[in-house]
Amino acid sequence: xxxxxxxxxxxxxxxxxxxxxxxxxxxxxxxxxxxxxxxxxxxxxxxxxxxxxxxxxxxxxxxxxxxxxxxxxxxxxxxxxxxxxxxxxxxxxxxxxxxxxxxxxxxxxxxxxxxxxxxxxxxxxxxxxxxxxxxxxxxxxxxxxxxxxxxxxxxxxxxxxxxxxxxxxxxxxxxxxxxxxxxxxxxxxxxxxxxxxxxxxxxxxxxxxxxxxxxxxxxxxxxxxxxxxxxxxxxxxxxxxxxxxxxxxxxxxxxxxxxxxxxxxxxxxxxxxxxxxxxxxxxxxxxxxxxxxxxxxxxxxxxxxxxxxxxxxxxxxxxxxxxxxxxxxxxxxxxxxxxxxxxxxxxxxxxxxxxxxxxxxxxxxxxxxxxxxxxxxx
Numbered sequence: 444x445x446x447x448x449x450x451x452x453x454x455x456x457x458x459x460x461x462x463x464x465x466x467x468x469x470x471x472x473x474x475x476x477x478x479x480x481x482x483x484x485x486x487x488x489x490x491x492x493x494x495x496x497x498x499x500x501x502x503x504x505x506x507x508x509x510x511x512x513x514x515x516x517x518x519x520x521x522x523x524x525x526x527x528x529x530x531x532x533x534x535x536x537x538x539x540x541x542x543x544x545x546x547x548x549x550x551x552x553x554x555x556x557x558x559x560x561x562x563x564x565x566x567x568x569x570x571x572x573x574x575x576x577x578x579x580x581x582x583x584x585x586x587x588x589x590x591x592x593x594x595x596x597x598x599x600x601x602x603x604x605x606x607x608x609x610x611x612x613x614x615x616x617x618x619x620x621x622x623x624x625x626x627x628x629x630x631x632x633x634x635x636x637x638x639x640x641x642x643x644x645x646x647x648x649x650x651x652x653x654x655x656x657x658x659x660x661x662x663x664x665x666x667x668x669x670x671x672x673x674x675x676x677x678x679x680x681x682x683x684x685x686x687x688x689x690x691x692x693x694x695x696x697x698x699x700x701x702x703x704x705x706x707x708x709x710x711x712x713x714x715x716x717x718x719x720x721x722x723x724x725x726x727x728x729x730x731x732x733x734x735x736x737x738x739x740x741x742x743x744x745x746x747x748x749x750x751x752x753x754x755x756x757x758x759x760x761x762x763x764x765x766x767x768x769x770x771x772x773x774x775x776x777x778x779x780x781x782x783x784x785x786x787x788x789x790x791x792x793x794x795x796x797x798x799x800x801x802x803x804x805x806x807x808x809x810x811x812x813x814x815x816x817x818x819x820x821x
Contacts, residue, residue: 447790450754450775457528457781460636463629464614465527469777472721473606479721481729482752489731489761490820494807504800504811508546508769509595509691509713509746515796516811517759518546519788520750520771521571521597521695526554526646527619528781530639534563536780539788541566548597548771551584556649557591567594569693573602574680575671580655585687587654596688597715598681601696603674606723619646682709695750698733700740703747713746713769720751720773731762738766756798760806763814 447453458466472479506516519540525532533555540547541564548569549560560568570588575581588596619640620626630637640646673680685692694706695715706714716734718727730751738747749762750771762770775795779787803811806818 447794450778450791450794453778453782453787453791454774456783456787457778460633461528461781462620462626462633462636464611464616464620464626465524466781467610467614468524468608468616469522469528469774469781471608471610472725473608473723474725476721476725478718478725478727478729482718482721482731483754485729485731486752486758486761489765491757491760491802491806492818492820493805497807499804499807499809502800502804502809504796504803506763506768506812508748509693511546513546513769514544515756515759515799516748516763516767516769517753517792517795518569518748518769518771519548519776520773521548521550521553521569521599522773522777523550523552524554525550525777525780526643528777529636529784530643531555531559531645532780532784533560535785536776536788537564537568539785539792540568543789543792545792546595549593551650552648553650554648555645557584557587557593559645559649561591567592569593569595569597571597571599571695572684573599574673574676574684576673577655577671581684582687583654584650585684587650589689593690595691595693595712596684597693597695598684599695599719600676600681600702601698601717601719601723602672603676605672606719606725608722678705678709681706685710693748697737698728698730700736703737703741707741707744711745713748714741715748715750715771716767717750717771731765734762734765734767742766756795756800757802759795759799760802760811760814761819763811764816764818766816 504515505512533553537547537560546569548571550571551573570593691712693713694711696717697703697714703714716730716737730749734749746768748769749767753770753772754775759770776788776791779791808814
C-alpha cells in the first residue's frame, strides 16, 4: 500500500480499485446530495480553541459504549453491500474492528451472513435490523443474531421508504453486478477486485438468500427494498421488536428531539443521531446540526451517538464536545476496506485515533471523557 496520510488518501485508492457502481453506492446521497454534503461541511465549520502551556503528556482517548470500554468512541456502522467493496468485506472489517477494540455492526443487507461473521471472529458484534413487511423473517433474523451471540441489536428507523440515489439508478446497481457492456468494460479495469470475487463464495445477500419465503430473485437490491421495507412502521412495532431481544438495543436514524423521546420510551439503550448518511431525506439537517437538541432532550436518559460525515479524528472530537458519547463511521471504513481489505480498515482506525489524540492535546485536554463544548469556538 502506498504512503497513506489521511482517510482521503484511502478514498482515492478505493475509487481506483472498486467497480464504479459499488464505489458510487458508497459515495452518494439522495437527490441533490445537499444533506450528504452538509454532514461533512457542517462538521468542518466547527472550530477549536487552541490552548497552550498545559500538561498533556499523558492522554486517554478511551470511553465506554454500552458499558464496554473502547480505545476511542468509534464503532463501525452497518453498511449494505460491504462485501461488494472487497471480497468477504464484512468479515475483514469485523476482524479489523475486533483487533483494534472497537465495535462492528453487521447490516441486514450484508453480503456475508451473520453466521459467516460469527464463524470468523472471536468476540461478539452488533447486528443491525431493518424492519421488513415479512415479520417471520424479522423474527428469524433476531433469533439468528441471538444464536451468533451478538451483543446488541441496532434497529434502523429511517428506511421505511427508500430515498432515490441517482447514481444507483444510472448504474443499475445489483449484487453481483449485471454483465452489461458498460459494467464489463469497467470491471476489466479492476483486476484485483475481480480476482478477489472469484476467490469467494460470498457474492449475494447471504442474510436473505435461503431465509426468505416467496422471494426468488435476489439480484436486484431495488426490487427487494421496494417489496419488503415497511412504510407502516410504528413505535408499537419497535416496542414489539424490543421485546424479542434480551440485550442492549440501539435505535438508529433519529434527527428530531420528539422522536428521541419516543425512542427512550420504547426502551432504547442508545440512540444514533443519523440521516442515513444523507441517503434518505435530502434537505434534512446534518447529523451534527441535529445532535445538540437531542442531547438536551434525552442525553440524561440514554447514550447519544452520532453518525454521518465523520472522516477525521477531529470530527469525532467535535461530536464528543457537543455531547455525543459515541460515533459511528461508515464511508470512512469502507474507503479503507476498498483500498486495502482488513489492513485498510485498520489503517483508517489508526488514523482516526491519532488525529483524535493529537487534536485533543492541542486543545489542552488529556482525557476525552472530560471533553465538553468549552474546547470549541462558539
